[in-house]
Amino acid sequence: MNNNDNLVNIRGVTKSYQRAKQKVEVLHGIDIDIARGDFLALMGPSGSGKTTLLNLIGGLDKPSAGSINVAGTRIDQLSSGELARWRASNVGFVFQFYNLLPMLSALKNVELPLLLTGLSGTERRRNAEVALRLVNLGDRTQHKPKELSGGQEQRVAIARAIVSDPTLLICDEPTGDLDRHTADEILGLLQVLNREHGKTIVMVTHDPKAAEFAHRQLHLDKGTLAKSANNGG
């Protein structure tokens, strides 16, 4: 594989957390390449470091050692202010518990990332509406999170993640809180975003069925990559 086709290059990444007086290494020398347009499922037992690795790729935290290169940017070398700006324009995040702001309508939630752009109020509103239509919630713009089902909330969260058109989507157990049927809908939506909108997706999941929606799977165990499999070759 040509290096230039890769969106993400991870080399020798370790991560330690300070716990009380003790330093605990959670990731030990991780190397991963993620191609542009890839849909990667990251699996592994609880506590194996999946979220930690995902947060490093999304620029929410910095590695203790090693390098992370995303679309030509060494994000491990950015200051926290630069990282925030980088996240705003390059990454969308989807969490297990949706993490919408409860007092804002669906539309206002989706608009949030656009507040950081130079767009006018009308443009922000229009883009947010487009994103909500894309996730099939064009008729729920004024609903508050409380008034939506779990699956609908997660779709609002996905609309929020894609509204500023990032190349990379980071999803941490996006279906962990949903029933099978709704989970499949959400995974189908992610697949559409991957295939038709060219989003590169890194998704953590416990669920082997969910992982099947991805192109390939990586297994993390106690902070080390175990094996990888290509779905359907």
Place this chain on the structure above:
Amino acid sequence: MKYLHLIWANLFRKKTRSLLTVLSIVVAFLLFGMLDAVRVAFTVRDSLEGASRLVVSSKLSIIQPLPYADLAQIQRIPGVEAVAFANWFGGIYQDRKNFFANFAVSNNYLDLYPEFVMPEDQKQTFMATRTGAVVGRNLAKRFGWKIGDKIPLQATIFPHKSTGNTWTFDLVGIFHARDSSNANQEDQMIFHYDYFDEGRTFGNGTVGWYMVKIADPRHTSQIAQTIDHLYANSVAETKTQTEKQFNLDFAKQLGDIGLIVSSIMGAVLFTILLLTGNTMSQAVRERIPEYAVLKTIGFSNQTVLWLVLGEALLMIALGGVFGLGLSVLGADALSAAFRGGVFQVAVQTWLSGSVLMVVLGLAVGFPPALRAMRLRIVDALSGH
């Protein structure tokens, strides 16, 4: 400004809690406005411009007497139409809490007060009765006094030569204010200076203050200067001012108004600081995961800081502006309730109130804002 809806939505998220907090701020600033109006009334000098009466009192202190001999000298000053004088008596009727103004006056005193109306026959009886006293209608009503009553007052300053602390007056007249807006001036009692001066055991031949009637109000401030100039460097220097100013100065000696006002205000504001500070900290603590989400999306630390600071400022400003607005009505009510005071919420009160809102807002908002700014995304999201 595009973040305003975010701040606003957060502010009224827990409606009851926010409303109670804002309400307490409203009350605090209502108090602030009214107390500051009182303070301003006591510090702003009333302009001499256009006044037709002046009060001459001792420069040293309002309770320091002036020589009786000043009377003739002031009368001789060109432009002075008439001079009356008075002396505070400070008598008590039955009980200390029955406070009202009572003082001894020269015979021509009522002539200088055309705003007080009294039947001619009562006026004549007053002139003819050495122990006579006249009272305002309100006061007569308050104690159920009728003409012909004997009114005993207990002296607090001036014991009587022969009757000790009790001075007895014959009520011979009841006056009322010509203009009902001056009805609050009907709470006083006056009697003859001659009777007072003969009876008292000390201070004879001195008077408390002089009232000067000016022929042409255009010359008021110049005459005031002439009088004070006349007694400059004498043993009893004078201070000539308007009645309103005199009344305020008189009230001021009852206590250090500035100190009283600032201690009440300090206590109130300290309470507000604790109360809103606690509300804000609690609100932000509950929302830590949400601020983590905003940061995840790419909101900078500073933006998050300002979201919290903005919320605190908005909350205080909402309550503050509303409270100060109410204090305008409160000050009107105060003016109606107390004689001799015109209480207004001045521009300077609005200014210092606004500064106070900003300072309070920053003080209240800063600790939780700092906390929100410093939170580490991964810790907040994972609950570490």
